[in-house]
């Protein structure tokens with residue numbers, strides 16, 4: 389059978405964009421992108437055909453409409469169609485452009501020429517089907533937090549970091565470009581592992597500098613003989629809450645953490661769990677409906 393994909397289009401009020409992203413991600417969509425359409429926002433997402441039946445898509449559509457009604461927004465317009473693998477790549481690429489993040493980064497799609505006139509750190513990326521193009525607020529927050537942790541004057545230039553849920557590898561590559569010594573990147577999704585390895589090559593980073601393996605926190609534990617200096621973890625709040633107890637196996641007294649993927653109204657249970665497991669919340673950064681915890685081990 390050909391590798392076909394569902395292309396799901398959701399035209400919604402901009403205030404609903406984050407929630408739509410979240411719903412689509414929980415539904416299993418990949419390669420999500422958004423663009424402005426007049427005063428509305430068009431969110432595009434892709435899902436392998438075999439992962440959803442028409443009935444599932446109808447249920448998703450109902451859920452998105454209910455969300456909008458509960459929040460007194462206009463119901464979004466939702467469409468879906470089946471497209472072929474090659475068209476998926478072409479369609480999605482049209483919507484993704486170079487993007488400046490924080491003070492230091494320029495995220496450049498792999499298929500575009502490398503700019504020669506930029507004084508930014510150029511992070512080349514082809515995320516394939518993995519999450520992590522940099523156009524999601526949580527990825528932006530994590531990269532900006534890494535800038536703060538690994539900035540030029542920082543003592544952290546020799547840092548070893550763990551990247552839990554690495555997706556495309558964007559945060560590990562960003563950390564190495566900022567001067568970190570080594571990153572250990574793990575993801576439970578084999579497609580993310582593949583994409584992260586390809587992006588490591590694309591950025592000409594040695595395999596010894598970014599170790600990429602399928603797995604999660606316990607996989608990192610097997611690869612280190614002393615605590616890591618920092619942990620970045622941009623996954624949904626429910627997953628982070630489950631992983632926090634395991635993180636003590638890779639953290640020491642000086643370890644810092646950057647945790648995102650957390651909606652503002654999920655911040656309290658995450659903060660409580662962090663504190664229960666020996667982390668001090670130093671700062672909470674916010675972008676749209678999302679937040680990012682900057683923490684350090686007590």
Ligand SMILES: C[S@@+](CC[C@H](N)C(=O)[O-])C[C@H]1O[C@@H](n2cnc3c(N)ncnc32)[C@H](O)[C@@H]1O
Nearest residue numbers: 519520527553554555575576577580604622623
């Ligand atoms: C929101 S994406 C983040 C990607 C990238 N780090 C970024 O910041 O853009 C979350 C990633 O976490 C992975 N993931 C989900 N649960 C996980 C777990 N328990 N352990 C490790 N990775 C997990 C998913 O496969 C996905 O690639």
